[in-house]
Amino acid sequence: MSSQRTFSIEDLLLQHEIEQYYYDEATLLDDRDFDSWFALLHEDIRYFMPIRTNRIQRDKALEYSRDDEYAHFDDTYAMMQGRIRKLKSDVSWSENPASRTRHIVGNVVIQSKTGPGNLEVTSSFLIYRNRLERQVDIFAGYRNDELIRSDDVRFKIRNRTIHIDQSTILSNNLSIFF
Numbered sequence: 743m744s745s746q747r748t749f750s751i752e753d754l755l756l757q758h759e760i761e762q763y764y765y766d767e768a769t770l771l772d773d774r775d776f777d778s779w780f781a782l783l784h785e786d787i788r789y790f791m792p793i794r795t796n797r798i799q800r801d802k803a804l805e806y807s808r809d810d811e812y813a814h815f816d817d818t819y820a821m822m823q824g825r826i827r828k829l830k831s832d833v834s835w836s837e838n839p840a841s842r843t844r845h846i847v848g849n850v851v852i853q854s855k856t857g858p859g860n861l862e863v864t865s866s867f868l869i870y871r872n873r874l875e876r877q878v879d880i881f882a883g884y885r886n887d888e889l890i891r892s893d894d895v896r897f898k899i900r901n902r903t904i905h906i907d908q909s910t911i912l913s914n915n916l917s918i919f920f
Contacts, residue, residue, distance in 0.1 A: 753852075756852065757850070757852060759896065760850055760852060760861070760863055760889070760897075761850050763889075763896050763897055764847045764850060764865055765847065767779065767782060767845075767847075768845035768846070768847050770782075771843060771845050771918075771919055772843050772844055772845055774829075774840060776826040776829060776830060776919075777826070779919065780822065780823065780826055782897070782898060782899055783819060783822060783898060783899050784819075784890055784892075784898040784899060784900040785819050786819070786900055787817075787818065787819050787822065787899060787900055787901065787902070788816070788817070788818065788900075788901050788902070789815055789816075789817040789818075789821075789822055789902050789904075790809075790813055790815060790816050790817075790901075790902065790903045790904070791813055791814040791815040791816075791903070791904040791905075791906065791916075791920065792806040792807040792808070792811075792813050792814070792903070792905070793806070793807040793811075793812055793813060793814060794806055794807075794905070794906060794907075794908065794909045795807075795909055796909050806905060814904075814906075814911075814916055815904070815916070829917065834917065836914070836915040836917045837917050839873070839874070840873075841871045841872065841873040841917070841918060842871070842872045842873070843869060843870065843871045843872075843918055844869070844870045845867060845868075845869050846867065846868040846869070846870075847865050847866070847867050848865070848866050848867075849864070849865060849866040849884070850863065850864075850865045851863065851864050851865070856888070858891075859890060859891030860888065860889070860890055860891070861887075861888070861889045861897075862886070862887070862888055862889075863886075863887045863888075863889055864884055864885065864886055864887075865884065865885050865887070866882075866883070866884045866885075867881070867882065867883060867884065867885060867920060868880070868881070868882050869881040869882075869918065869920065871913070871918060877914065879912070879913040879914075881906060881908070881911075881913075881918075881920065882906070882907045882908070883904060883905050883906040883907045883908075883920075884905050885902055885903065885904050885905070885920065886901075886902070886903040886905070887899055887901065887902050887903075888900045888901040888902075902920075904920045906920075
């Protein structure tokens with residue numbers, strides 16, 4: 743990356759808009775407003791979290807599972823809708839009582855504009871989760887998102903790939919959204 747990057751006013755406004763979008767998204771998740779968060783998802787969404795393994799340096803390219811291999815999540819729109827329906831019901835024992843979360847999002851970088859209103863964006867995250875009296879989980883990583891400008895919302899998330907820093911997830915479950 744060049745240290746001599748220049749930005750137009752339009753670039754800076756778009757950067758600000760994307761950052762505010764991610765902050766609003768984090769608030770919806772922390773407030774457990776899953777229906778409003780679901781409205782941010784594109785109908786063609788792929789919500790994917792590959793499994794990370796420890797690799798020696800020469801095998802670094804194999805660190806994350808590929809598209810055709812096992813994953814923590816490989817969800818579609820309908821699957822996400824089902825997860826939300828379950829979280830809002832009394833049958834989600836892993837979230838009853840509900841977790842308290844705090845999503846911190848930063849290092850937001852617009853990687854490319856793939857068409858009018860289409861963006862490839864990366865962002866880092868830190869999620870703190872507390873459940874019951876003593877259960878504390880911390881998740882860290884980065885996300886690769888494909889955002890599509892929409893009429894009814896600022897953007898919709900068409901693809902989200904979540905790269906978690908942990909190779910061994912010590913949490914009892916992954917019943918939260920990233």
